[in-house]
Amino acid sequence: MPDEAVLMECAHSIIDVVPRLTRLMSKDLRLHSSGLFTSSQFRVMVRLFREGPQCLSRLAEYMGVSLPTMSKLVPGLESRGLISRHRDPQDRRRVLLALTDAGVEAYTSLLECTESHIGEWISHLSPAECHDIVAALAILDQAFAQVELPESYEAEDCSASREEVA
Amino acid sequence: MPDEAVLMECAHSIIDVVPRLTRLMSKDLRLHSSGLFTSSQFRVMVRLFREGPQCLSRLAEYMGVSLPTMSKLVPGLESRGLISRHRDPQDRRRVLLALTDAGVEAYTSLLECTESHIGEWISHLSPAECHDIVAALAILDQAFAQVELPESYEAEDCSASREEVA
DNA sequence: TATTGTTATACTCTATAACTATA
DNA sequence: TATAGTTATAGAGTATAACAATA
Numbered sequence: 001m002p003d004e005a006v007l008m009e010c011a012h013s014i015i016d017v018v019p020r021l022t023r024l025m026s027k028d029l030r031l032h033s034s035g036l037f038t039s040s041q042f043r044v045m046v047r048l049f050r051e052g053p054q055c056l057s058r059l060a061e062y063m064g065v066s067l068p069t070m071s072k073l074v075p076g077l078e079s080r081g082l083i084s085r086h087r088d089p090q091d092r093r094r095v096l097l098a099l100t101d102a103g104v105e106a107y108t109s110l111l112e113c114t115e116s117h118i119g120e121w122i123s124h125l126s127p128a129e130c131h132d133i134v135a136a137l138a139i140l141d142q143a144f145a146q147v148e149l150p151e152s153y154e155a156e157d158c159s160a161s162r163e164e165v166a
Numbered sequence: 167m168p169d170e171a172v173l174m175e176c177a178h179s180i181i182d183v184v185p186r187l188t189r190l191m192s193k194d195l196r197l198h199s200s201g202l203f204t205s206s207q208f209r210v211m212v213r214l215f216r217e218g219p220q221c222l223s224r225l226a227e228y229m230g231v232s233l234p235t236m237s238k239l240v241p242g243l244e245s246r247g248l249i250s251r252h253r254d255p256q257d258r259r260r261v262l263l264a265l266t267d268a269g270v271e272a273y274t275s276l277l278e279c280t281e282s283h284i285g286e287w288i289s290h291l292s293p294a295e296c297h298d299i300v301a302a303l304a305i306l307d308q309a310f311a312q313v314e315l316p317e318s319y320e321a322e323d324c325s326a327s328r329e330e331v332a
Numbered sequence: 333t334a335t336t337g338t339t340a341t342a343c344t345c346t347a348t349a350a351c352t353a354t355a
Numbered sequence: 356t357a358t359a360g361t362t363a364t365a366g367a368g369t370a371t372a373a374c375a376a377t378a
Contacts, residue, residue: 003293003311004285006293006296006297007285007288007289007291008282008285009294009296009300009354010288010291010297010299010300011281011282011285011288012277012281013188013258013303014191014283014284014299014303015191015277015280015284016212016303016307017303017306017307017352018184018187018303018362019179019188019191019192019209020187020230020307020310021188021307022187022308022358023320024230024310024313024315025180025181025184025262027230027315028315030346031316031318032319034318034319038368039185039371040367041364043185046181046182054335055336055337056337057181057337063189064186064189064193065368065370065371066371067336067338067366068338068339068340068370068371068372069368069369069370071337072339072368072369073367073368082339083193083370086288088258088264090371091335091377091378092336092376092377093336093337093376093378094333094335095337102327103319114181115177115181116177118176118177118181119170119173119174119176119177120197121310121312122176122177122306122309123359124373125173125176125305125309127169127172130173130175130176131172132298132301133179133180133305133306134175134176135174135181136301136303137180137182137183137184139299140183140187140288140299141182141183141186141187143250143287143288144186144187144190144287146287147287147295148205149190149197150197152197152200153197153198153221154280175363187378196369196370202343204344205345206344206345207345221359222359223360225360231346231347231348232348233359233361234346234348234349234363235345235346235347236360237359237360237361238345238361238362239344239345242344257354257355257358258354258355258359259354259355259359259360260354260358260359260360261359
């Protein structure tokens with residue numbers, strides 16, 4: 001198989017599998033948090049926990065969402081006392097977000113719970129298989145992290161996607 | 167490292183990486199289809215293309231969404247002539263969905279386009295790395311396919327997720 | 333003038349509950 | 356009675372455009 005075909009096979013596999021994994025995890029999170037946390041909210045907390053306090057723009061960039069989207073995502077967590085929001089004294093345009101103590105606790109608990117569910121799902125795998133999965137995901141993550149999506153693709157790029165019946 | 171720790175490390179990696187991959191792919195799809203297709207619509211087309219005509223319930227089950235959600239997802243594709251909807255003569259409660267010719271064409275084009283973008287993102291990987299990724303995703307897919315989410319988790323399961331400030 | 337963030341508006345995805353039609 | 360699907364309603368996530376405040 002030529003290298004090009006290998007790449008396409010890999011791309012196909014990613015398209016096929018990855019969204020299905022995400023959906024199941026989202027559903028599990030919603031279920032086991034009794035509807036209190038969505039994936040997006042959880043990911044905000046993940047980021048704040050790991051990287052510490054930061055401003056809206058940086059969070060939005062990391063999550064790959066627009067600034068208004070991020071701006072609307074935050075109040076739901078703030079109103080429950082899980083994150084705090086303060087003007088940055090250095091640059092008063094910025095808003096610094098941070099996990100509160102309650103936020104850290106909720107995050108930790110959610111993470112452990114999600115990990116334990118997923119751990120059960122993959123409990124029949126061998127250590128070697130787990131290791132391979134971690135390695136594969138790391139490679140993918142690094143590759144995707146370097147992608148810069150264009151503002152919009154040229155019309156020529158995927159012309160047939162615009163051929164649908166009116 | 168004990169087996170348990172390996173499982174948790176793997177679970178952690180999945181939680182961390184997989185949603186980020188999905189988000190980038192969704193964004194790319196939206197961009198390169200000029201906003202005409204969402205991930206969910208695309209996944210419906212993927213399924214219909216591979217498995218042929220089938221009823222709403224089966225589609226909903228595969229996608230992991232509720233029947234009303236699926237029911238609302240379909241008109242957007244039908245109104246553009248990409249899928250057809252017919253009563254099943256054998257069981258008149260059922261509605262059979264199928265890709266139209268235009269739907270097949272749009273799907274094929276979208277798939278190729280998405281594959282080619284992702285192919286570029288991972289173009290620096292070696293064939294061996296690609297192979298490892300395909301294998302890892304296959305294992306994960308199979309493991310996740312066997313998961314049956316409960317109606318709701320017991321309160322004891324993730325109690326701290328309900329400790330947030332009122 | 334450029335950047336940060338919010339508000340207004342609109343659309344999609346999602347769910348639950350209540351309903352109709354069919355088996 | 357049980358199943359397939361729709362409709363009604365509600366809430367979250369998403370975007371673009373227009374705006375205010377700050378640098």
